[in-house]
Amino acid sequence: xxxxxxxxxxxxxxxxxxxxxxxxxxxxxxxxxxxxxxxxxxxxxxxxxxxxxxxxxxxxxxxxxxxxxxxxxxxxxxxxxxxxxxxxxxxxxxxxxxxxxxxxxxxxxxxxxxxxxxxxxxxxxxxxxxxxxxxxxxxxxxxxxxxxxxxxxxxxxxxxxxxxxxxxxxxxxxxxxxxxxxxxxxxxxxxxxxxxxxxxxxxxxxxxxxxxxxxxxxxxxxxxxxxxxxxxxxxxxxxxxxxxxxxxxxxxxxxxxxxxxxxxxxxxxxxxxxxxxxxxxxxxxxxxxxxxxxxxxxxxxxxxxxxxxxxxxxxxxxxxxxxxxxxxxxxxxxxxxxxxxxxxxxxxxxxxxxxxxxxxxxxxxxxxxxxxxxxxxxxxxxxxxxxxxxxxxxxxxxxxxxxxxxxxxxxxxxxxxxxxxxxxxxxxxxxxxxxxxxxxxxxxxxxxxxxxxxxxxxxxxxxxxxxxxxxxxxxxxxxxxxxxxxxxxxxxxxxxxxxxxxxxxxxxxxxxxxxxxxxxx
Amino acid sequence: xxxxxxxxxxxxxxxxxxxxxxxxxxxxxxxxxxxxxxxxxxxxxxxxxxxxxxxxxxxxxxxxxxxxxxxxxxxxxxxxxxxxxxxxxxxxxxxxxxxxxxxxxxxxxxxxxxxxxxxxxxxxxxxxxxxxxxxxxxxxxxxxxxxxxxxxxxxxxxxxxxxxxxxxxxxxxxxxxxxxxxxxxxxxxxxxxxxxxxxxxxxxxxxxxxxxxxxxxxxxxxxxxxxxxxxxxxxxxxxxxxxxxxxxxxxxxxxxxxxxxxxxxxxxxxxxxxxxxxxxxxxxxxxxxxxxxxxxxxxxxxxxxxxxxxxxxxxxxxxxxxxxxxxxxxxxxxxxxxxxxxxxxxxxxxxxxxxxxxxxxxxxx
Numbered sequence: 001x002x003x004x005x006x007x008x009x010x011x012x013x014x015x016x017x018x019x020x021x022x023x024x025x026x027x028x029x030x031x032x033x034x035x036x037x038x039x040x041x042x043x044x045x046x047x048x049x050x051x052x053x054x055x056x057x058x059x060x061x062x063x064x065x066x067x068x069x070x071x072x073x074x075x076x077x078x079x080x081x082x083x084x085x086x087x088x089x090x091x092x093x094x095x096x097x098x099x100x101x102x103x104x105x106x107x108x109x110x111x112x113x114x115x116x117x118x119x120x121x122x123x124x125x126x127x128x129x130x131x132x133x134x135x136x137x138x139x140x141x142x143x144x145x146x147x148x149x150x151x152x153x154x155x156x157x158x159x160x161x162x163x164x165x166x167x168x169x170x171x172x173x174x175x176x177x178x179x180x181x182x183x184x185x186x187x188x189x190x191x192x193x194x195x196x197x198x199x200x201x202x203x204x205x206x207x208x209x210x211x212x213x214x215x216x217x218x219x220x221x222x223x224x225x226x227x228x229x230x231x232x233x234x235x236x237x238x239x240x241x242x243x244x245x246x247x248x249x250x251x252x253x254x255x256x257x258x259x260x261x262x263x264x265x266x267x268x269x270x271x272x273x274x275x276x277x278x279x280x281x282x283x284x285x286x287x288x289x290x291x292x293x294x295x296x297x298x299x300x301x302x303x304x305x306x307x308x309x310x311x312x313x314x315x316x317x318x319x320x321x322x323x324x325x326x327x328x329x330x331x332x333x334x335x336x337x338x339x340x341x342x343x344x345x346x347x348x349x350x351x352x353x354x355x356x357x358x359x360x361x362x363x364x365x366x367x368x369x370x371x372x373x374x375x376x377x378x379x380x381x382x383x384x385x386x387x388x389x390x391x392x393x394x395x396x397x398x399x400x401x402x403x404x405x406x407x408x409x410x411x412x413x414x415x416x417x418x419x420x421x422x423x424x425x426x427x428x429x430x431x432x433x434x435x436x437x438x439x440x441x442x443x444x445x446x447x448x449x450x451x452x453x454x455x456x457x458x459x460x461x462x463x464x465x466x467x468x469x470x471x472x473x474x475x476x477x478x479x480x481x482x483x484x485x486x487x488x489x490x491x492x493x494x495x496x497x498x499x500x501x502x503x504x505x506x507x508x509x510x511x512x513x514x515x516x517x518x519x520x521x
Numbered sequence: 522x523x524x525x526x527x528x529x530x531x532x533x534x535x536x537x538x539x540x541x542x543x544x545x546x547x548x549x550x551x552x553x554x555x556x557x558x559x560x561x562x563x564x565x566x567x568x569x570x571x572x573x574x575x576x577x578x579x580x581x582x583x584x585x586x587x588x589x590x591x592x593x594x595x596x597x598x599x600x601x602x603x604x605x606x607x608x609x610x611x612x613x614x615x616x617x618x619x620x621x622x623x624x625x626x627x628x629x630x631x632x633x634x635x636x637x638x639x640x641x642x643x644x645x646x647x648x649x650x651x652x653x654x655x656x657x658x659x660x661x662x663x664x665x666x667x668x669x670x671x672x673x674x675x676x677x678x679x680x681x682x683x684x685x686x687x688x689x690x691x692x693x694x695x696x697x698x699x700x701x702x703x704x705x706x707x708x709x710x711x712x713x714x715x716x717x718x719x720x721x722x723x724x725x726x727x728x729x730x731x732x733x734x735x736x737x738x739x740x741x742x743x744x745x746x747x748x749x750x751x752x753x754x755x756x757x758x759x760x761x762x763x764x765x766x767x768x769x770x771x772x773x774x775x776x777x778x779x780x781x782x783x784x785x786x787x788x789x790x791x792x793x794x795x796x797x798x799x800x801x802x803x804x805x806x807x808x809x810x811x812x813x814x815x816x817x818x819x820x821x822x823x824x825x826x827x828x829x830x831x832x833x834x835x836x837x838x839x840x841x842x843x844x845x846x847x848x849x850x851x852x853x854x855x856x857x858x859x860x861x862x863x864x865x866x867x868x869x870x871x872x873x874x875x876x877x878x879x880x881x882x883x884x885x886x
Contacts (some may be wrong), residue, residue: 019527307757329760338758346754351532352747359744360759368739376739400531 006069007191008033009054009161014063020278023094024050026063026218028487031161034190036183038203039226040236041213044405047196050213051163054085054194056080068160078109078452086154087163092146097141100149103138107153124155128182142500143292144175151182161184163194168202170461173496180206198236198490199464200229209416214238237436252471253283257336257424262324264303266479274303278480279474281424281455286446287484289459292499294402294418296479297459298341300482302426304457305338306331330383332364333425339413341432341459343406347413350402354394355383357401358416365420367396390415391441407438418449422430423451428459445471475499522877526867536865541811541818544857545571545825548850550591556842557739566840570832570850582717584824586789589726590615590781590801592823594734596816599677601770603737603814604749608771610656612802613678614649618779619786620682621648623701626786628707637707642783650772653679655693657771661764662839665772679798684792701793705751710788719735720788722781727820729777736814746770753830778802800848804830807855 009031016024031037056074082478096513212220262277302308310324318334368379383397390411431439475482475498537692556563574580622645659665687699737743751877812818833847
């Protein structure tokens with residue numbers, strides 16, 4: 001039935017080479033009008049490079065792009081927009097101090113009078129059931145609302161193809177629902193959507209077709225509704241997916257890591273203050289902290305690891321010893337290790353070798369320094385152990401940390417901390433930007449460490465990760481931590497409400513406003 | 522065709538060594554061009570400045586005596602520079618170190634014993650440290666840039682020098698010249714090579730460079746300095762305090778500048794006068810960068826810069842150019858070394874530009 005209408009977008013043999021890598025190797029795919037087409041692949045599979053060429057950010061080295069059946073050269077994003085291609089990036093480019101309206105006006109190619117623009121915006125919002133107030137200042141908006149600005153910005157140009165790059169990575173489950181409704185409405189009007197993600201259940205729920213990329217090549221196409229998440233994951237990684245084996249009926253020990261009344265004022269203009277945070281983690285327990293980015297996770301991670309000191313000695317206890325006022329080095333001596341979110345320049349020094357990076361955090365517990373001198377021999381052999389035990393792909397302990405891929409460096413960092421046999425391990429975003437194979441290995445290592453009786457805290461924005469990994473879970477929102485719940489006893493909806501709080505949920509905001517008006521009257 | 526800078530996967534070790542050498546050569550070439558343009562015999566001038574001190578053996582002792590303070594200060598500054606702590610005030614710390622040494626000299630005048638010289642030297646080291654402690658305190662307590670505070674304190678040090686040598690510390694037998702009394706006997710640094718001006722400070726400078734080499738490459742302290750300089754967040758994660766690093770970096774820089782000052786006092790000038798500050802503290806900044814912040818590199822760079830000092834004096838008599846010409850050469854060297862730094866991390870690549878992208882061929886309906 002589609003044989004007469006030309007494909008909205010057709011790629012033929014698109015190839016793009018960067019120094020040392022073939023990012024796209026003869027990639028061909030076709031998107032029909034009105035189709036929601038998933039682009040699925042691990043990090044580094046070449047998804048971003050491909051869409052950047054479609055949006056005119058980069059030019060292919062070889063191959064052809066056909067737009068509605070016509071061969072085109074897309075010189076720059078402006079040309080792409082003129083053709084009718086819109087894109088919503090993973091990272092938003094918005095000015096915090098300006099209103100929604102001003103931000104949208106700034107992003108337009110042609111200048112439009114403010115009043116007309118506002119009218120147009122309201123029309124778009126109304127048509128697609130998007131909730132957003134154009135007069136609000138961006139800094140007061142939730143991440144979901146900010147994403148809606150980008151969507152509106154793209155829709156104002158009446159695109160025939162909308163590219164969405166990992167759109168749900170920062171959204172609460174409720175916001176994801178709303179987004180999907182909007183996207184389905186758009187596809188109903190005949191607009192095509194190219195949806196980039198690695199979240200398989202979302203692709204199953206939303207997309208008509210999926211093209212799977214691996215190592216820059218198209219390895220498969222499928223109809224997601226006919227596949228299982230597992231079968232798609234295996235196409236994506238090109239092998240069998242290992243499942244986490246949790247030792248069933250694991251005995252939990254006594255409280256090992258206790259946080260009580262942890263209160264800190266946020267640093268700088270954008271810091272989030274921590275408000276009376278408290279929880280206890282038993283030996284053998286994996287405790288997850290969920291939340292939308294920017295709700296105090298960074299501040300909490302620093303306070304727990306000891307990079308920031310707490311408000312009182314008793315605010316944090318490690319194996320019943322007060323540690324709140326101790327620095328990170330003293331906390332390591334008590335058995336606490338930590339993996340910060342940012343790998344480059346925080347967890348590791350990129351222009352240092354792996355063995356030098358071992359000295360960075362393991363010199364006390366693994367005796368890699370004595371008498372004020374670094375024991376480089378011991379550091380090398382420890383780094384070698386980590387590389388071997390965690391199957392880190394590196395040339396050896398002398399490889400520069402920055403030369404490793406994100407997933408391999410993360411495995412190295414996790415291994416460096418886990419092989420120190422910590423009593424307590426604090427991990428932020430353990431698998432952020434890590435391919436599925438490495439992620440599974442990291443999860444298994446955490447489960448194994450808990451099996452040996454360590455208390456583990458995992459801070460992550462990936463709810464799926466937390467639900468599959470953790471025994472207990474709580475949600476941080478605006479610097480306040482919810483009560484801890486057992487993972488089996490809490491629904492995704494409940495967690496979503498906690499994550500959004502009142503702030504991010506338009507329904508609740510509307511109710512609140514009404515209630516306030518009623519109160520004033 | 523376009524020229525593009527491309528990031529290297531790893532910093533180039535070849536460029537790390539090649540760029541300082543190239544900087545010196547470029548300085549010589551540009552020097553010839555400039556002098557020729559000014560109507561001076563450029564080849565002769567550059568030869569006198571860069572080669573005569575090395576070729577004429579009677580100039581070697583001058584080079585050694587001038588290289589020693591440059592090496593000692595340069596090595597100390599390299600520690601701070603590695604940690605991104607920018608001590609621009611080594612000249613002031615050098616002066617105050619020498620002043621403190623001279624103060625101890627006044628107290629020990631006429632005394633004898635093996636302890637006299639070490640007491641004066643210790644005084645010098647402590648003086649340099651005290652002067653460097655001021656920017657360290659201001660930086661940690663009030664966030665004041667150490668670049669500005671350490672530089673401004675240099676001028677305070679100059680005033681302090683002229684006040685003390687013209688007032689309370691003036692030599693009573695000095696015919697009213699502003700200068701301190703001559704050090705004598707056990708207060709003086711012994712000569713390393715008898716019959717020359719090469720004092721014990723010269724071999725000590727080499728030992729200082731070797732000691733710092735060991736310290737920076739093997740010790741936890743050296744590791745800390747390198748981490749703080751490369752990745753401050755990683756340093757905090759590793760348990761290294763940024764505040765302590767600021768203190769240590771400035772105190773070490775000050776101590777070395779003070780040491781150089783007191784060596785110059787006890788080994789070369791034997792008294793302080795208004796001509797004592799000779800810019801070693803500033804030139805050592807160039808030495809530190811030309812030596813790639815590596816103690817052994819600093820050792821070599823110290824000799825190169827000492828050559829230009831001595832050569833400047835040679836050229837003054839042979840081609841009649843002002844002594845300060847050496848300063849221009851030193852500045853050019855710093856300029857070239859900083860500018861060529863980019864080639865350590867980036868490579869130059871000439872790419873064939875693709876033709877200007879055409880307009881979309883398929884117009885939108």
